[in-house]
Amino acid sequence: MIACLRLFSALCLAALLAACASSPSSSLGELPRTPDATIEQLLEQATSAKTPEHAALLRLSAADMAFQQNNPARSAQILAQVPLDSLKPAAQIFASTLTAELAMGRNQPKAALAALSHPSLQNLKELPPEQQIRTGTVHARAYEADGQTLAAARERVAMAPLLTGDAAASNHEAIWSLIAAVPGEQLQASGNPVLDGWITLAQAIKNAGTLEQQQAAIDTWRAQNPAHPAAVQLPTPLTRLKELASQPLNKIALLLPQQGPLASVAKALREGFMAAHYQAQQAGQKPPVIEVYDSSRVSSLDEFYKKAQADGVQLVIGPLEKPLVKQLSARPQLPITTLALNYSEGDQAPAQLFQFGLAAEDEAREVSRRARADGLHRAAAMVPKGEWGERVLKAFRQDWEANGGTLIGVEYVDQPVALAQQIADLFKLRQSEGRAKSLQSTVGADVAAQPSRRQDIEFIFLAVTPQQAQQIKPTLNFQYAGDVPVYATSHVFSASGDKNQYNDMNGIMFCETPWLLNTTDPLRNQVTAQWPQANGSLGRLYAMGVDAYRLAPRLGQLKALPDTRIDGLSGNLGMSPSQRIERQMPWAKFVSGQIERLPDTPR
Incomplete structure (x- = not known):
């Protein structure tokens, strides 16, 4: 008899657990199931369902199936037939999440955020992890698209413990990408210990200037926060920073035309570039060796890169000619990292190509x-x-x-x-x-x-x-x-x-450009004393040459830390996602x- 009671108790517990799989709690109600039926079959079942709640769940399943089949119009049409206010909280959360996903598909983040402001969302943590992840993901996307970057990071931090494998790794990188994009003055403590750890890491790096100082800041932060997710697994851009710090730039190729219609432009660029190089030498630094190549004599870019590699070049500055830049941008990859001094058409370019100009x-x-x-x-x-x-x-x-x-x-x-x-x-x-x-x-x-x-x-x-x-x-x-x-x-x-x-x-x-407005800059005064024409409109090209030199060792840093900016003589410089240097300029x-x-x- 006791054995029978034990068996009966076990069966009851199993039934209860099975019920909980589809119904988080009796008060929250059920989530729509993933059915083995077509959209039409689900809608037909909904018309003959015994209760309004069951009919609503079937329609939500059908709407979700249409969404998963990349038919947002059908999904929205079915979803409109579901009375949100009459649903239980679990189904309301599901419907609000789907509504937000459809809004994001239309590039309407504010509409998505409005959908996710439904009161039922306060019960989200009581639902299965899969639903928490789905809702959290669209919430983060909506915040990011709406310009609320820290809020997007907060959402991703909240769902991080629920993720495993590739999804966890991708979310980890996304958190850093969001935090790194926030301007330093907007990085304030949030009261969330994990998010605050990310914030203090970003602050430490943004407050450091050189690659070496940034690497020291990362090491110090990791020592102070050994259990933080970013200390356990350093985000890929910061790993890349560490690699850059351990690989000093020893030799640069300056690829500019010495003949032809662009020779005078190239001359001003070259003189500004070399002036910055000599200034670094005078300051006691160990600047890279500069090897000058004449792009007007280059008949094959492949041959140029072979020669540059044989010469030990680690970075190419140039070319200036737009047709050559266009050729480089069309290649799948380049053998040497290159900072072109002009822009190609379109945003497609190999990962090794950066572009800079007075656009x-x-x-x-x-x-x-x-x-x-x-x-x-x-x-x-x-x-x-x-x-x-x-x-x-x-x-x-x-x-x-x-x-x-x-x-x-x-x-x-x-x-x-x-x-x-x-x-x-x-x-x-x-x-x-x-x-x-x-x-x-x-x-x-x-x-x-x-x-x-x-x-x-x-x-x-x-x-x-x-x-x-x-x-x-x-x-x-x-x-x-x-x-x-x-x-x-x-x-x-x-x-x-x-x-x-x-x-x-x-x-x-x-x-x-700061060059033409800030007449007290020491390097500018040295250059204009030697080349008086740099006081006039040609000064913009001298400034660009100086900035090309100063950008050379920091391209990887700008790529790894999107919010990093450099105060140059052609403008305040940052990098776009397509690896183009963009300028912000002073006013007069x-x-x-x-x-x-x-x-x-x-x-």
Whole structure:
């Protein structure tokens, strides 16, 4: 009899455990099952289900199946038939998670976050690990897409203990990627010990300058936090930093044309590059050996790389010529890490290729950033006709509109004689004059009416030459738009010191390289003493040469730590995910024939 009771008890326990597998608790209700049926069969069963709860669970299963089969429209259609408020918490969490996944598929992170704010989510930790992982993953994705990077990291830290194998490793790397992307000033203690460990690791590395200092900071942090997940398994980018610190850069190839149309540009780049090299020597450092190669004589890039490898080169700086950069970007890989001094078209490039140049697109994005920081929302643009103007306008438009700005109108500058009409069209002055004439006709007498411009343009984005800007700014004044702020790229600044020219552009604000705005920099003064032409517009190329030298040993660091920035002489430098060096620049303004430095844009 006792044996029978024991058997009966065991069977009851087994039945209870089986019930718990599909129903986390009686109060939470069941999660939808993974059925062995088609979507249509599930929907048919739902129509004849004995209870509304069972029907809802069947429809949720069908909606999820459609989602897993990459049919989001069908999934959303079925999900709309499920009354969320009448479900028990487990099913509500499942439905909210699926709703968020569908929203992320439409690139709507705010809608996903709204779905995941449902009160039932407070019970998430009572559900099976699989559901916690699924919900946590979409929550992290939504936070990241919405720009809430630390919140995304917090979600990934919370679900880390539930993960194993490749999923755990991928989540571990994702946590570091998120934390590393947060600016240092935004890294504050969260009250979560594990997340705070990640944060203090990032702070330690960001506060260190050189690779050697960063490696020491990592070692110190690991000694202080031996049980932290990042100490047990160092994220891959930090492992890479350690490798970089143990592999000093001993030899660089400088690949620039010494003949042809780009020879003068290359000369300025080379002189700036070598000036930085000699400065490092004078400071007692042990800089790498520089081997100069003439790219205008290179008939085969394969032959060049073979020779460079035989010469012991560890890094190539160059080429400058766009066709050669295009060739490199089309290759699956390069035999030597290369910092090209120009940009290819598109973002596809081998992992060994980095790209750096004085891109006008950087300056267009800088204008967008500055105007946004100044609280402006509605822009008009004036750019030259042609491919260059279209490129610059595209970069400005994409950054401006992606951050909530509106581009109201665009005029393409070509013939100076057409400027007055173009500006009048941009500000709708002719419509104002037409209304005045109509009023005169109505009243039968002269009406004293000054033309009035449209008021919705808050500023003008200007990307033109100094000569064009000299004509545009007075025309704006003449056309009753002289009070509209003008934000320009560096192309308006000749650095000639011509006060008459500067007076014609009075009030225009423009971004520019630190080289041309910071005349107290010691290296700049050494270079301009030897090459006076570096005081003028050629100075931008000298600055780029200096920065190419300073970037050389830090490319791996910029790649491993996306938030790292370098204060260069061509701008404040960072790296994009496509391994392009991007510049943020200081600002100045034409004031009464002089150049007046403006406060830097907040970062």
